[in-house]
Amino acid sequence: MKRRTVLAVVVAVIVIAAAAFFAFTTLSRPAEPIKIGLLTPLSPPGDPGAGTRIRRGAEIAVEIFNEQGGVLGRKIELIVEDDAGTPEKGVAGARKLITSDKVVAIGGQYHSSVALQVQEVCEEFKVICMFPHPSAAAITEKGRTWTFRIHVTDLDRSDILIRWAKEKGFKRVAAVAENTDFGLGYIKNLKDKMKEYQYSPEFFEIVFDRTTKDLTPELLKVKDFNPDLIINIGVGAPTFLMINQAAEVGLLPKVQMAASFDWPTRVEFWDNVGDKGVGIVWVGTFHPKISLTDMGKKFLERYRQKYNEDPIYPDFQGFGHIYVLLQAIQKAGSDDPEKIRQALLNNEFDYWVGKVRFRQVAGPGWQHVTVPSLHIAQWTAPRQKLSDAPILYPKELAK
């Protein structure tokens, strides 16, 4: 009898201890953070300048939400991964974020060639890919379930560039593009838009390897064509190389050069090209003359405090796309990817400029929101402030 009592007491103690341990480790544990992946180029051959800015913006979005207590009572954790601008590192990074870090969504993409592969990983694992910067039309044209994008497509940029070139009356147009989906896609779009707007200048296209260090042979070919407009379709170091080496072979400043997107607005632009940058025009998506929403103003203020400079488009986009994701998680009331996806499709979201709503329309517009206020602007003086750079096109913004 005595032995049985001792045994019962021992069993009771073990059961109580196990229950206490379980309660201590589970019930008293703080809620797990909601993890968001940021897969972006932070080293060459990608464009680390852009990736760093996307990261800065994304970190501020997370900071603002966490200061307000996070989302669904849980903190947000941003897990950053470098894709180095290469599809293989992008795919490896996406797999690591999903399978090892257990993120509920991936943001931060910049290079179209990487995004085109990363979105397939998201599709495989049924996790949201929210893209703030890759612009190849094919990314959304594929109609993938888990891919969302807030940006402009190359088609939008080609559209405005060709309308402007037609209005200016350029007669010999040379397109110098890198050998990626972005570069080759851009050339195709330019040709399509020329047909659409019945604009038929003499057109010369040349493609270069994106790892190249010397564009002189290609630019001498362009010089032989004798253009009055050169469209610079590079990303990262080749964009600056093209300006410097075009000046070396005597193309600049005689010939107008147009940047295919807004890389001339980066702070390192003037350090890398010096006075050769005067006269360059670019297809822009952000200009200080454009009015910001309250959320955009909040970001601007925080960014200035933190980095002692004004943000540019990749910073705003880095912030905006993560902010939209976090709003979607809040509206979904869950961190379940399917519920977040439904929330993204069924709601309107605040953005740094205007409001955004995703729609499922066939073509490049599938789950894609075009950032408004596309324009063409120009540097007219060395080290000019962006606010002083005139908007050349469209006319309504130029006023």
Add this chain to the structure above:
Amino acid sequence: MSTSPIFFEYLFSGLVLGLLYSLMALGISFIYGVMKMINWAMGEFYMLAGYIMFLLTTITGGKMLFPLIPASLAAIFLIGFLLQRFVLKPMFTTLGERRDEFVIIVTLSISVFLKSLMVGLAGPYIYKVPDYLPNIPFDGFIISGNRVLAGAAALSAIILFFLLLKYTWVGRALRATAQDRLAAQSLGINVWNIDNYAFAIGVSLAGVAGVMLAPVYMVYPESGVVPAVKGFVILVMGGLGSLTGSLVGGIILGLAESLGTALIDPRYREVYGFLLMIIVLAVKPRGLFGRVEREV
């Protein structure tokens, strides 16, 4: 190719590029000739030289560019000297037969370390050294002042290098060590010191290319990768360990890339060099100037 001045611009561009490729290949070949090891971190010394030049121009406000060129090269020489003395030499003196494997691992590690170091110190950004010379209009076409200077500096460095090998005591000792380490050692040459000089001189040749091309090709952590790859292509094409092969191979590759772009198709520029290498190896498996008994 409608005008001949443009053809001369291609030719000039190819020649300058070729001379600079030659510098990379000479450096790799020279180190191999003396130390019997491949320095896989050669591209990173090219990159590091550009960063040092950029740092010095920033500190001095870009006001005195020309004295900074030898200063940057001296820094690269010193870094090479110290790395050989404290990182590579212990493998030569203690590892015996396993030396080759360790050398590969260590030089690859140095390559990764230097790239990561520069990302950490200077960020992943692109930097440009101010132009050394403005463009020069010449007989209907424009010549890049930076490239003229880079070509002249490359040529001077190559001539100086060969003079050093031929007429100085250190040069003779370097050649003797390259021909037969054991014999050189038995004749009283301190081959460990000679290795030190060989490594420092070899990486300084890459440094000349890095410093002179910093205003043209700009500086970033991966900027040495392509020149190093070209250097290895030339090394194989010219003949492993052959300095003449490195010099001639570099010029051939530079011209092939430039003229191939002009006369055939610019999309395949990177292919021309490899195609040339395959053709050379098919005809002369040891390379253009490769020999069974190699010498410096």
